[in-house]
Amino acid sequence: MPPASPTTPGPFGSKLLRKSSRSMLGMDPQKIIKTFFGANSGITIVVLVLIMVFLLREGAGFLSTYHHELEVYRKAGLEFCDIADTPLKQQQQLTSALRRAKASAASDEAKRALGDAEEAFETAIEPADEIVSELKTHATETKELANEFHTLEVGRLQLLAAAYSTSDPTRKADLLKEAELSKVDAPNYEERIAAVIDRREELAKALTDYTTVLGTAAVALPDAVADVKTAVPAHIAEVHAAVKKLETWSWQEPVSFFTAARSFFFGTGWITNSSWQDFYGVVPLLTGSLLISLVALLIATPISVSAAIYTNQFASDQEKEIIKPVIEFIQAIPSVVLGFIGIAVVGDLIKGVSQWEILSWIPGFPIQERLNIFNAGFLLAFMAVPTMFSLAEDALNNVPRAYSEASDALGATKLQTVFRVIVPAAISGILAAILLGLGRVIGETMVVLLVAGNRIAIPDFGDGLGVIFQPAHTLTGIIAQELGEVSRGSSHWQALFMVGILLFVISLSVNWCARTIAKRFEHPKA
Amino acid sequence: MNNPFAGDNTRIQRRETAARWALRMGSYTVVFLTVSIFLFITFKGLPHATKPGFLTELTSTLHVIESKSGEIIQTGPAQADAMKQKLGDQFVSEKTISYSGGGILGPIVGTALLVLVSVSVALFLGVCCAIYLSEYAKKGKFLETVRLAILNLAGVPSVVFGLFGLGAFVLTAPVLTNAPADRAIFVIPLGFTNLSFQGWDTCVLSGGFTLAFVILPVIITASEQCLQAVPQGFRETSMALGATRWQTIWRSVLPFATPGILTSTILGIARAAGETAPIMFTAALAFKDKLPWQKDLPPLPADAGMFAHWEQSVQRFLGIFTESVQALPYHIYTLAAKIPQNEYSEQAQYGSVFVFLILVASLAATSIWLRIHLRKKYKW
Numbered sequence: 001m002p003p004a005s006p007t008t009p010g011p012f013g014s015k016l017l018r019k020s021s022r023s024m025l026g027m028d029p030q031k032i033i034k035t036f037f038g039a040n041s042g043i044t045i046v047v048l049v050l051i052m053v054f055l056l057r058e059g060a061g062f063l064s065t066y067h068h069e070l071e072v073y074r075k076a077g078l079e080f081c082d083i084a085d086t087p088l089k090q091q092q093q094l095t096s097a098l099r100r101a102k103a104s105a106a107s108d109e110a111k112r113a114l115g116d117a118e119e120a121f122e123t124a125i126e127p128a129d130e131i132v133s134e135l136k137t138h139a140t141e142t143k144e145l146a147n148e149f150h151t152l153e154v155g156r157l158q159l160l161a162a163a164y165s166t167s168d169p170t171r172k173a174d175l176l177k178e179a180e181l182s183k184v185d186a187p188n189y190e191e192r193i194a195a196v197i198d199r200r201e202e203l204a205k206a207l208t209d210y211t212t213v214l215g216t217a218a219v220a221l222p223d224a225v226a227d228v229k230t231a232v233p234a235h236i237a238e239v240h241a242a243v244k245k246l247e248t249w250s251w252q253e254p255v256s257f258f259t260a261a262r263s264f265f266f267g268t269g270w271i272t273n274s275s276w277q278d279f280y281g282v283v284p285l286l287t288g289s290l291l292i293s294l295v296a297l298l299i300a301t302p303i304s305v306s307a308a309i310y311t312n313q314f315a316s317d318q319e320k321e322i323i324k325p326v327i328e329f330i331q332a333i334p335s336v337v338l339g340f341i342g343i344a345v346v347g348d349l350i351k352g353v354s355q356w357e358i359l360s361w362i363p364g365f366p367i368q369e370r371l372n373i374f375n376a377g378f379l380l381a382f383m384a385v386p387t388m389f390s391l392a393e394d395a396l397n398n399v400p401r402a403y404s405e406a407s408d409a410l411g412a413t414k415l416q417t418v419f420r421v422i423v424p425a426a427i428s429g430i431l432a433a434i435l436l437g438l439g440r441v442i443g444e445t446m447v448v449l450l451v452a453g454n455r456i457a458i459p460d461f462g463d464g465l466g467v468i469f470q471p472a473h474t475l476t477g478i479i480a481q482e483l484g485e486v487s488r489g490s491s492h493w494q495a496l497f498m499v500g501i502l503l504f505v506i507s508l509s510v511n512w513c514a515r516t517i518a519k520r521f522e523h524p525k526a
Numbered sequence: 527m528n529n530p531f532a533g534d535n536t537r538i539q540r541r542e543t544a545a546r547w548a549l550r551m552g553s554y555t556v557v558f559l560t561v562s563i564f565l566f567i568t569f570k571g572l573p574h575a576t577k578p579g580f581l582t583e584l585t586s587t588l589h590v591i592e593s594k595s596g597e598i599i600q601t602g603p604a605q606a607d608a609m610k611q612k613l614g615d616q617f618v619s620e621k622t623i624s625y626s627g628g629g630i631l632g633p634i635v636g637t638a639l640l641v642l643v644s645v646s647v648a649l650f651l652g653v654c655c656a657i658y659l660s661e662y663a664k665k666g667k668f669l670e671t672v673r674l675a676i677l678n679l680a681g682v683p684s685v686v687f688g689l690f691g692l693g694a695f696v697l698t699a700p701v702l703t704n705a706p707a708d709r710a711i712f713v714i715p716l717g718f719t720n721l722s723f724q725g726w727d728t729c730v731l732s733g734g735f736t737l738a739f740v741i742l743p744v745i746i747t748a749s750e751q752c753l754q755a756v757p758q759g760f761r762e763t764s765m766a767l768g769a770t771r772w773q774t775i776w777r778s779v780l781p782f783a784t785p786g787i788l789t790s791t792i793l794g795i796a797r798a799a800g801e802t803a804p805i806m807f808t809a810a811l812a813f814k815d816k817l818p819w820q821k822d823l824p825p826l827p828a829d830a831g832m833f834a835h836w837e838q839s840v841q842r843f844l845g846i847f848t849e850s851v852q853a854l855p856y857h858i859y860t861l862a863a864k865i866p867q868n869e870y871s872e873q874a875q876y877g878s879v880f881v882f883l884i885l886v887a888s889l890a891a892t893s894i895w896l897r898i899h900l901r902k903k904y905k906w
Contacts, residue, residue, distance in 0.1 A: 033772045034662050040654035041663075044675040044746070047739050051682065054693030306552030314546055315553070325894050326557045332793070332890030333563070334800030336855040337879055340862045341563060344875070385556055415542045436681070443683025445803040446855075450863055476685045480803055483689075488697070500689040504682065511681040 055504060059497030066280060066491055067260040068150070075189045075251050076142035077135065077196040078277055083246055084132045084203060087239040088125065094235060095121050097228050117221055124213035128206035135196055135203075140276070145187040156182045193251045204243045211236045264498065270456045270473075272482065272492055280495040282502065284458045288373070288472030289442055291459065292452060295377025295468055296441045300384040301434055307385075308392035308430075313418050331386040339450030342379045347371055347451070354469070364466025371453035374468045379451060380441045388437035395429020396422060428517055435514035443507050445476040452477060475503050564883070571880025574873045580629040581881070584815055585852065588627030590870055592618045600870065602627050624865050625813060625857070626874035630881060635817055636730075636851030637799050637885075640809060643734025643847070644741065644798045649791055651738070652745030656787075659746070660753035661775055680743035684803040691736030691808040697725040699732070728850045730818065733809020740804050741794040748790030752783040785900050792893035796886045802855040810856035812864065818849040854882045 073079050095118055102114040156179045163175035218232040267281020311323050347370030354365040399422050407417040423430070453471020456478075461467050479496050486492040574580065589606035591599045593616045601609055610617050655672075663669045698711060706713045706722035714721040726732045756779050764774040802810075816822075819842050826834050861875045 030770055030772060034658075037654050037658035037662055038668070040651055041658040041672045042668075043651055044655060044679055044742065045671055047742070048675045048679055048682075050694060051686065051690045054690050054698070055686070058689075058693050303552045303555060306549045307556055310546075310549035310553045314549060319553075323553050323557060326560050328894060329887065329890055330556070330560055332796045332800065332886050333560075334802070334855055334882065334886055336800070336802045336858050336862075337567075337883055340858055340875065340879055341567075343862055343867075344872075345566070382556075382559065389556075413538060413542060415545050439681050443681070443685070445683065445685040446859065450859070476683060476803070479685050479689065480806055483692075483807055497689060497693075500686050504686050507681050507683055507686070508678055511678055515677070 051504065055497055055501045059494050059501050061489075062264070062280075062491065062494035062498045063257060063260050065494055066264065067255060067257055069278070069491060070260055070263065071255045072143055072146045072150075073277055074253070074255055075193065076146055077139040077193050077251065078143060080196055080246065080249055080251075081132060081136045081139050082277075083242055083249065084128070084135075084207070087207070087235065087242050088129060088132060090235050090238060091121065091125050094228055094231060097231075101228070113220075117217055120213065120217040124210045124217070128203060128210055131199055131203045131206060135199065136276075138192070138195055142187065142189070142192045143277075145192075146189075149184060149187055152182055152184050189251065197251075200246060204246055207239055207243050211239050264495070268458060270478070278492065280491070280498075282475070282499060284456055285473055285475045285478055285499065286502075287458050288452065289448075289474040289476070291373050291468065291472060292377045292380060292448060292474060293438055293441045295374055296380035296384055297434065297438055299378060299381035300388055300437060300441075303381070304385045304388035304433075304437070305392055305430060308389050308396060308433075309418060309423065311389075312393050312396040313414070313422065327386050327389050330382065333383075335383060335444060335446040336450070338379045338383060339447040342375055342447060342451035343371070346375055346378065350375055363464050364469035367469040369453055369469070369471045371451055371471055372469050373452060373459065373472050376448050376452040377468070379447050380444055383444060383447065384437040384441050387440050388433045391433030391436060392426075392430045395426040395433060398429065399425045428520060432514040432518035435510055435517065439507050439510040439514070442510065443476060443503065445480050448474045449477040449480050454481065475499050475506075479503075564887070567876070567880050567883050571876040571878075571883075574877030575880045577877070580877055581634070582631055583629030584632045584817070585625055585630060585813065585857070586628035586815065587625070588623040588870055588874070590621040590623065592620070594618055600627075621870075623868070623870050625860055626865070626871045630854065630857060630874075630878050632814055632817065632852040633854040633857040633878070634881070636810070636853040637855070639730045639818065639846055639851060640733050640737060640805060640853060641795050641798050643730055644737035645791060645795055647735060647738035648741045648745050648794060648798075652742055652794075653749050653787060655742075655746045656749035656753055657775060657780075660750050661771070661779065676743050676746055679739070680747075684740060684801055685806075687736055687740050687804045688807050690739075691732060691804055695726055695732035695735050696728055696808055698723055699726050699735075700724075701726060726848070728807070728809055728811075729848050730809055730851055731847045733805040733851075733853075736804045736808045737798045737801060740801055741798050744797060745791065745794050748793070749783070749787045752786030752790065753779060755786065756782045786897075789893050789896045789900060792889050792896070796889040796893070799882075799889070800855060800886050802853075802859055805853055805856060809850055810853045811850045812852075812856070812860045814850070814852050818845045818851050819843060821845040821849060854878065854885070858882060 098114055098118045098121065102111055102118065105111045105114055159175050159179035159182070163172050163179065166172050166175065214232060214236060218229060221229045221232075264280055264282060266283060267279055268283045269279045269281050270284055271277070271279045307323065307327070311320055315323065350372075351367055351370040353359065354362075354367045359365055403421050403425055404417050407421040412420070452474055454473050454477060455471040456473045459467045459470045459472050479499055482492070483496050486496070586602045586604075589601050589603060589609075591601065591606065591609055591613070593599065593613050595616065599609060606620070610620065655676075659669070659672065663672075697709065700721050700723045702716075702719050703722050703724070704719055706720050707724040710722040710724035712723055760778045760782065761774050764778040765771075769777065821842050823838050823841060826838065858875070858878050861871060861878060865871055
């Protein structure tokens with residue numbers, strides 16, 4: 001029997017060989033399999049890119065929409081009214097402070113004096129108030145006209161676009177005709193604004209008169225309302241500033257895209273669904289998010305780092321078998337459950353504790369709101385612990401054994417070894433762990449939505465540290481709360497997607513920082 | 527025997543002990559908090575969760591009727607009127623509390639469906655990706671980019687995934703339809719029907735796919751670790767016997783990695799079940815009085831053929847993918863944030879939270895236990 005040579009294989013061998021060298025579409029099947037798996041892992045890249053694409057698709061139009069809205073805001077004279085309105089609002093605060101003082105005043109005489117002062121305040125502002133409210137009505141009408149025109153114009157442009165893309169001549173003619181019919185004139189801003197401008201002098205005069213009356217009335221104020229008395233000069237200065245601003249204000253001054261961007265990134269008001277004017281400024285949300293994350297980090301870092309050091313260096317095996325699974329288990333607690341615990345338990349607990357006499361030295365105590373920044377930060381700290389713990393423990397684990405052995409050989413105690421040798425060697429990993437914990441905390445939604453108190457305002461830093469016991473709103477919370485209620489493509493919708501883009505960028509950069517730190521101080525593997 | 531050269535080191539020792547205890551406190555605070563949360567929820571939730579019907583009824587509005595004798599009757603909307611008639615002039619007042627009556631069958635079914643879809647998608651993509659990373663990939667630009675993408679994907683906030691799911695699956699994903707909607711970005715005519723990029727609307731499929739990408743990084747990382755844990759010798763032996771790369775993976779690597787991969791999948795399930803923000807805009811509803819497969823369809827004419835009946839059954843069955851559902855985490859959010867709090871809403875709250883926590887916790891515990899068990903069994 002001749003031996004089967006590789007060129008002429010036997011019947012059995014030929015089958016085997018044919019099978020392995022069969023090709024599909026001219027490609028090696030092994031290569032196809034490899035490409036298939038490669039393509040699957042490429043999906044991660046595709047998804048990351050798609051997240052960016054879809055966020056941008058829905059949010060990219062925001063700046064131009066918002067720019068247009070701000071333009072109308074100026075041209076219709078709403079901005080003018082708002083300039084005049086700021087001192088009026090201040091005046092209301094002053095008067096209500098007077099009213100409160102009057103209600104709590106002891107003697108009838110003091111009551112009468114305060115009542116007189118209050119009346120003087122009220123009558124002095126009346127003329128200016130009247131003018132502003134008339135102007136406001138006028139400006140709102142202009143804005144409505146502008147909005148109507150905008151809607152019609154968008155519709156007309158759509159019709160024209162449809163007309164140019166269709167190939168059917170009769171349909172094209174129809175569409176063009178329809179577009180022609182829906183054509184309306186742009187509102188005549190110049191004519192409309194004239195009514196506002198005409199009254200500028202009058203308003204300025206009314207406001208100046210008001211300040212003179214106020215100045216004399218303030219002198220007569222009793223000392224019981226010292227805070228009002230001291231606030232008056234500042235208020236008067238404010239009114240003068242407003243008058244000056246009114247005089248130089250011009251409706252024709254163009255609104256740049258830069259202004260719209262600035263108004264989003266640095267705007268201090270997030271005002272939506274208002275009948276007057278919507279503003280989308282992320283500063284209050286960003287401050288809320290950052291404050292909450294800061295509180296969470298301050299609580300979580302010492303706990304999780306010390307837990308990691310303890311478990312890695314000191315704990316016996318039995319202790320490890322309790323601590324590690326329990327901390328891992330925290331990761332599985334859904335955030336909505338923690339949020340619920342924040343509402344149902346922690347809130348009342350904090351509020352109750354804050355009413356203890358012995359704790360009244362803590363700034364902000366006793367607290368008013370049970371849902372506040374501290375509450376949210378506390379629960380988020382709890383959520384961040386597993387992430388920070390396991391990463392920090394990994395970092396400690398990666399310190400080469402030789403380091404601790406060398407330290408032991410030199411006669412260092414265990415504590416000295418841990419804090420002078422092992423922790424410094426692992427410090428980059430621990431820092432990265434803290435940063436990744438921050439990333440997790442900033443992106444968390446349900447806890448802050450339920451527990452942070454959802455007040456859209458920049459927290460008042462006036463009470464120092466007590467600021468952490470105030471309610472706040474966050475970047476993540478605002479998306480979860482408002483997106484369900486807005487119509488697609490509106491400026492509000494786009495603004496929320498812009499907030500999403502901001503969050504995405506923040507989380508990517510936090511991630512990047514963590515990685516850079518971890519890489520930078522990597523020690524050689526021993 | 528005393529060492530005559532030793533200095534006085536009681537101070538040092540005291541400091542050692544103090545520091546050790548301080549560190550120990552850190553660990554035990556966390557353990558203590560976790561255990562107390564768990565016990566608290568169990569204590570408050572167990573009595574409500576074990577009420578008859580809590581796990582088997584759909585959610586409804588709770589009617590609380592007070593009678594003159596001071597008796598308080600809690601009942602569903604169906605029996606409320608009958609109860610009032612029965613009480614007659616004994617009737618004093620009636621309070622209604624939304625979403626707090628009945629049981630939580632709807633949310634449980636919804637969460638189960640969402641998890642099913644998301645884990646199937648994420649497991650397929652994740653394991654394939656892990657196989658590539660562990661068995662095929664060679665150092666290079668592509669590998670680096672994939673690793674970077676996985677790391678970043680793991681850091682994206684869940685609410686941003688929600689926005690992505692809304693933009694991608696709810697509003698853009700392709701469907702086969704005869705009548706494309708206006709909002710479709712583009713429509714590809716296929717002759718018999720159209721492939722229209724108009725999105726799947728809020729439904730289980732959209733939510734499941736969104737969740738799949740949330741847990742994808744977890745599954746990839748865990749699966750890769752399991753594949754790496756299979757000793758290199760297994761692969762070398764197989765290759766030495768003349769097996770192809772794929773045969774090696776299929777016969778000598780995957781069988782040993784599968785238990786580990788499945789274990790980590792359980793953790794992925796727990797994660798997917800627990801997320802709320804990604805399903806808020808893509809799948810979840812605050813209230814629904816039907817299960818997803820009980821869709822309302824027009825009644826068939828009497829002479830309808832078998833095909834029509836069959837078609838309707840299929841349509842109903844497909845409801846498990848194409849309907850929006852209640853989900854447990856979103857149900858808890860609704861109960862905690864959208865309705866006024868009182869003693870009656872509290873029952874539903876603690877009951878749901880307890881069931882949810884037990885569900886997720888038992889998944890996580892199984893996973894952790896299995897891992898320890900497997901580690902002992904497979905030691906190479």
